[in-house]
Every structure is written in structure tokens, then in C-alpha cells.
Amino acid sequence: MKENDLLDKLTHGKITSDEANDICGDVLSDTSQTTPAHEILGLSQKEWTAYAHGADFKDVADWRQHGWPDRCFVCGGKIDSDNFGWLAREFGGKIQLKHIVCPKAGKT
Ligand SMILES: [Zn+2]
Numbered sequence: 001m002k003e004n005d006l007l008d009k010l011t012h013g014k015i016t017s018d019e020a021n022d023i024c025g026d027v028l029s030d031t032s033q034t035t036p037a038h039e040i041l042g043l044s045q046k047e048w049t050a051y052a053h054g055a056d057f058k059d060v061a062d063w064r065q066h067g068w069p070d071r072c073f074v075c076g077g078k079i080d081s082d083n084f085g086w087l088a089r090e091f092g093g094k095i096q097l098k099h100i101v102c103p104k105a106g107k108t
Contacts (some may be wrong), residue, residue, distance in 0.1 A: 005042035007061040020057040046081055053088035055095040069097045075104035 005067045006023060014025070020047045027037045038048035063069070068081040073096040079086050088098045099105075 004040060007043065007047065007064050009068060010011070010057055010061045011065055017056060017058045024051075024057070046084065050088040050095075054090065055088045059088075059095045072097060072099045072102060072104075074098045074102045077103065 004023075006015075008016065010020050024037070024041060027033065027040050033040065038045065039080050041048075043060070045053065047064065048066050049059060050060050050063070070079055070081065072086070073078070073089075073091045077099065079097050079099065082098065083101050086098055088095050089098055090096075091098070
């Protein structure tokens, strides 16, 4: 485990969601940092991307532990979260993934 693994701490109840947001805020406001914020926080590129789209750290921590969504909530088609091409958006009261270029978009 990395020294400052935000999601791991969240998963194991060592910090709350609010504390995770505070820690992230501190890292982002520290302009002297040359290391990317997500690396300091122990997030992968895709975890950070989902957070940037509006997912909570708790959502991302849950995905890390239990697996990422692999279906687009718009068209139901497959999404390989490792390959990007998706957006994390709230749908049906929770954060889910949709294609950036969804085959079904605009056809309804
Ligand atoms: Zn889709």
C-alpha cells in the first residue's frame, strides 16, 4: 500500500468522504507540487478521470474494490474502463459510465 492511498483509507474507514475531499483540496491547492495530484493521492489515471467527471472518491473506491461498471447506461453496450472513451455521469441516483461517443445518443 502506498503511503497516501486515499481510496484504500476510505475503503477501510480510516478517513471519511469529507476528509478525502479535504485532503484532495489540500493537494490541489499546493502549487509547489510538481508530482501530479492523482499520484500523490494514490489514484490511477482512470480513477482520477472518474473523479474529475464528478464521481465521489467513495464511488471510485467502491469500483476499485468491487469492479468497474462495464456497461454504458445509455445504450447498454460494453465499456472497457481501462481504454477510456467513457464519461462518469450520475444516472438513476448513482454514478455510472456512458460512452463519450454513444451509438444511441441523438437517436431517441
Ligand atoms: Zn453507449
